Amino acid sequence: MINRRTFTKAAGLGSGVAAVSLAGFPASAKASTGHRSGTGGPAPTVPTVTPGTHTSFDRIKHVRAGVLNVGYAEAGPAHGPVVICLHGWPYDIHSFVDVAPLLAAQGYRVIVPFLRGHGTTRFLSARTFRNAQQSAIALDIIALMDALKIDQALLAGFDWGTRTADIIAALWPERVKGLVSVSGYIITNVEAQKQPIPPKAEYAWWYQYYFATERGRLAMENKTNRHDLCRLVWDTVSPTWDFDDATFERTAAAFENPDYAAIVIHNYRWRLGLADGEARYERYERQLATRPVIEVPTITLDAERDPFTAPGNGASYRDRFTGKYAHRTLTGIGHNLPQEAPTAFAQAVVDVDHL
Known part of the structure; x- marks a missing residue:
């Protein structure tokens, strides 16, 4: 376990707040008065919402946190218990566009940040290495919590967001009230990643190997190729999700971040042991290589149609x-679980808060 009071200094990170509100959140995000967070009593039932009911976040803020100026959506009461929702690749905060108002209506303060290299999140310095190794992204979220003066939060994520939430829960459990982890435990062990896996599983990871080549890097730097590649991933990993072009395009706007290609390429190359990280993160990576257990209350979610x-x-x-634990498999749902099944995802957050 790492002391949260000393990690920022050790990692060479700083923090500071400079929030800018662009608009108000929709009326559907008003808090209910019946929230019973962490009481151990029965969890309230989250109302069912049709996926795609909401199409945008009306409020975006920015805060200086660590090496970043983080763009994030926020919903719900300012003093409610905090939920931080973490997206994956090739996705963005819109994966939680229906989840956030559901949780806000239950009295939660919902924070949905763009990860580094996505959307309106920017590096503070042009000299900072565009590093996407797993511990760097996790420390981004710790820095965000510190900048927003959030001592503890429920963490909920999928894909890169699951890995990030798992790491924080493993190394900084005092910062995590509860965890919703899509696909379970996916902390990366770089040495283990060098070993082949069954061919069918390798096939699903085709883009990871593509990104290991110069051809793949150039594709990600080309706007048209990047757009079409990400759309292909959406189509193949969520085979039952009937989304329209507008839904994809709202997320695709986040891919126009000037650091997007560099972050995506480095993430997948680092995971295969083909790109170096930074020395300041090595002590965290050594701890993560031991596959540390997660002791905080957790609900894991598996998507039945997700090839991963x-x-x-x-x-x-x-x-x-x-720790306290429950597992659920969502039949007929693909990789982008929170956007495909927002009610089930939001219910898991509420339920883990009452474990």
Whole structure:
């Protein structure tokens, strides 16, 4: 476990607040008065919402946090218990566009940040290495919490967001009230990643190997190729999700970040051991390589139609969660679980808060 009071100095990171509101959140995000966070009593039932009911966040803010100026959406009461929702690739904050108002209506303060290299999040310095190794992204979220003076939060994520939330829960458990982890325990062990996996699983990761080539890097730097590649990933990893072009285009705008290609390429190359990280993160990576257990209350979610979902209904990672725990598999749902099944995702957040 790492002391949160000393990590910023050790990692060479700083923080500061400079929030800018662009508009107000929709009326549907008004808080209810019946929130019973962490009481151990029965969790309230989240009302059912049709995916795609909401199409945008009306309020975007910015805050200086660590090496970034983080862009994030916020919903719900300012003093409600905090939920931080973390997106994956090739996605953005719109994965939670229906989730956020559901949680806000239950009295939660919902924070949905653009990860580094996405949307309106920017590096503070042109000299900062565009590093996307896993511990760097996790420390971004710790820095965000510090900048917003959030001592503890519920963390909920998928894809890169799951990995980030898992890392924080493992290394800084005092900052995590509860965890919703899509796909379970996916902290990367770079040495283990060098070993081949079954061919069918390798096939699903085709873009990871594409990005290991110069051809793949050039594709990500080209606006048209980047757009079409990301759309292809959406189509293939969420085979039952009937989204329209406008839904994809709202997220695709986040890919225009000037650091997007560099961050995406570095992330996948680093995970394969093909790109170096930074020395200041090495002590965290050494701890993560030991596959530390997660002790905070956790609900894991598997998407049945996600090609990356491991077989065994969560059995492959069950031993990594040693606290209060529940597992759910969502039938007919693909990789972008919170946007495809927002009610189930929001319910998991509320439920883990009452474990």
